[in-house]
Amino acid sequence: MERPDADAILLGDNLQVLPRFADGSFQLVYADPPFNTGKRQARRTLATVADEAGERTGFGGRRYRSTLLVESSYSDSFEDYLGFLEPRLREIHRLLAPTGTLYLHLDYREAHYVKLLLDELFGRECFLNELVWAYDYGARTKRRWPAKHDTILVYVRDPGRYHFDAEAVEREPYMAPGLVTAEKAARGKLPTDVWWHTIVSPTGMEKTGYPSQKPEGIVGRMLQASTRPGDWCLDPFAGSGTLGAVARKLGRRFVLVDESAEAVAVATRRLGKLDQESPLRGRKAV
Ligand SMILES: C[S@@+](CC[C@H](N)C(=O)[O-])C[C@H]1O[C@@H](n2cnc3c(N)ncnc32)[C@H](O)[C@@H]1O
Numbered sequence: 001m002e003r004p005d006a007d008a009i010l011l012g013d014n015l016q017v018l019p020r021f022a023d024g025s026f027q028l029v030y031a032d033p034p035f036n037t038g039k040r041q042a043r044r045t046l047a048t049v050a051d052e053a054g055e056r057t058g059f060g061g062r063r064y065r066s067t068l069l070v071e072s073s074y075s076d077s078f079e080d081y082l083g084f085l086e087p088r089l090r091e092i093h094r095l096l097a098p099t100g101t102l103y104l105h106l107d108y109r110e111a112h113y114v115k116l117l118l119d120e121l122f123g124r125e126c127f128l129n130e131l132v133w134a135y136d137y138g139a140r141t142k143r144r145w146p147a148k149h150d151t152i153l154v155y156v157r158d159p160g161r162y163h164f165d166a167e168a169v170e171r172e173p174y175m176a177p178g179l180v181t182a183e184k185a186a187r188g189k190l191p192t193d194v195w196w197h198t199i200v201s202p203t204g205m206e207k208t209g210y211p212s213q214k215p216e217g218i219v220g221r222m223l224q225a226s227t228r229p230g231d232w233c234l235d236p237f238a239g240s241g242t243l244g245a246v247a248r249k250l251g252r253r254f255v256l257v258d259e260s261a262e263a264v265a266v267a268t269r270r271l272g273k274l275d276q277e278s279p280l281r282g283r284k285a286v
Contacts, residue, residue, distance in 0.1 A: 001019075001020060001021060001022040001023075002020060002021060002022060003021070003022050003025050004021065004025055004026075004232050004253065004255050007244070007247075007248075007253055007254050007255070007271075008254075008255045008256065009238070009241065009244065009256045009258075009264055009267050009268055009271065010255065010256065010257045010258075010264075011257075011258065011259070011261060011264045012257065012259060013259045014088055014091075014236035014237065014257045014258075014259070015087055015088055015091070017236075017257045018088070018091040018092070018095060018236060018257070019091065021095055021234075021255075023094050023095065024095070024096065024097045024098060024100075025095050025097070025232060025234075026095050026096060026097060026100060026232045026233060026234040026255070027096075027097050027099065027100045027101075027163070027226070027227050027228075027231035027232055027233065028100060028101055028102075028103070028222065028223065028226050028227045028231065028232075028233045028234070028252075029092050029095065029096060029100070029101075029102045029103070029233070029234045029235070029236070030103045030105070030219055030222060030233065030234075030235050030243045031088075031092060031102065031103070031104050031105065031235065031236055031237055032105035032212070032214060032235070032237050032239065033084075033085065033088075033104075033105075033106075033237045034078070034212075034237075035106060035107045035109060035110065035212075036077065036078050036081045036109055036110050037077070037109070039077065042072070042073035042211055050062060072209060072210045072211055072260075072262045072263070072266065073211060073262075081110055081113070082110075082113055082114070082117055085114060085117065086117060086121075088236065089104075089117065089118065089121050090121060091236075092234075092236065093121055093122060093157070095234060096157040097157065098157055098158050098161050099157070099158070099161050099162055099163040100156070100157045100162070100163075100226075101128070101154060101155070101156050101157070101162055101163070101164075101222075101226040102118075102122075102153075102154065102155045102156075102157075103131075103152050103153075103154055103222045103226075104118070104152065104153045104154075104155070105150060105151075105152050105214065106150065106151050106152070106153065107147070107149075107150050107151060108147055108149070108151065111130075111151035111153065114153065115127075115130070115153055118153060118155050122155045122156075122157075125159050126155045126156050126157065126158070126159055127153075127154075127155055128154040128155060128156050128159075128162070128164075129152075129153075129154040129193050130151060130152075130153055130154070130193065131151070131152035131153075131154060131193050131194075131195060132149050132150075132151060132152075132193065132194045132195065133149060133150045133151075133152060133195045133197060133218055134148060134149045134194060134195065134196050134197075135148055135149070135150075135196075135197060135198060135199050136148055136198075137198070137199045152218075162226075163226060163227070163228070164225055164226060165224070165225060165226075165228075166190055166225065168224045168225065169190060169191060169221055169224045169225050170220070170221070170224060171187060171188030171189055171190060171191075172188055172189060172191055173185075173188055173189075174188065174189050191221065195218055195221070197215055197217050197218050198215065198217075199215060200213050200214070200215050208240040208241075208266050208269075208270055209266070210239050210240035210262075210263060210266045211239075212239060213239060213240045213242060214239075214242050215242075216242055216245055216246050216249075219242050219243055219246045220246045220249075220250065223246055223247065223250050223252055224250070227250075227252050229250070229251040229252065230251065230252065230253065231252050231253065232252070232253045232254070232255070233247050233252050233253065233254045233255075234254070234255050234256075234257075235254070235255075235256050235257070236257045237257075237258065238256035238257055238258040238263060238264075238267055239258060239263050239266075239267070240263065240266045240267055240270060241256055241263075241266065241267025241268075241270045241271055243256060244256045244267060244270070244271050245270055245271065245274060248271065248274050249274070
């Protein structure tokens with residue numbers, strides 16, 4: 001078994017890849033598995049360019065043509081979701097350092113079942129938080145309260161030793177700054193367990209076109225609180241490589257794993273762009 005020694009983006013089923021790493025190799029694991037929506041998650045990204053012969057008419061009668069830039073998808077349907085997660089969560093538990101933390105990103109469909117599973121695997125005393133990431137985007141059903149949050153379960157390897165640095169977390173504005181002193185208002189407040197944060201903007205720089213891409217802002221908070229500069233972080237369901245991008249920007253090390261060649265290609269391009277801004281130290285090829 002090996003210890004990670006270079007930032008890496010690895011292609012393969014995480015259940016096959018993770019056993020190669022030694023116990024306690026990672027200070028933080030961020031895992032964002034498929035949510036078991038029962039659908040195939042797919043995203044198409046189009047680029048629109050001016051073209052007299054184009055099929056679309058825009059402002060002032062100008063003609064435009066759309067070309068497909070990226071088409072990505074992965075399966076999100078499991079007959080036995082807990083049966084799929086359990087052996088992977090066991091591996092993740094083994095890989096966490098004694099001071100380490102798991103952030104497991106789920107939604108309302110499975111979070112309660114998975115919490116029971118994690119209580120069993122980690123021990124109830126290792127449960128640290130249930131984070132709610134609240135956003136406000138997309139269609140609103142009129143048949144029930146529109147679901148606009150994800151659940152992130154946070155478990156530590158050892159409740160007596162885990163690392164958590166509240167002072168390192170970027171503060172946020174008070175909702176009612178008039179109710180606190182000017183000094184407090186200027187400093188901002190420590191985020192609570194409810195995180196209001198926009199989804200990845202469809203037109204922003206961060207967008208890769210990969211389905212279910214998570215915002216760097218929420219993953220950044222996890223790394224600020226639960227790791228120190230230079231610590232190793234693992235994302236076994238890496239998708240577009242959000243954890244790698246954040247780790248790179250915050251001076252942490254990373255191993256990303258995904259079984260989809262499309263995901264690995266997207267993450268490699270994304271990290272490559274960051275490399276051009278400031279070169280990665282010893283990044284391993286896929
Ligand atoms: C919800 S997406 C992750 C999105 C990612 N957090 C981001 O910000 O782009 C889930 C990913 O898990 C991958 N995946 C599903 N089963 C896997 C497995 N057994 N091993 C490795 N990757 C897997 C899928 O290919 C997909 O890219």
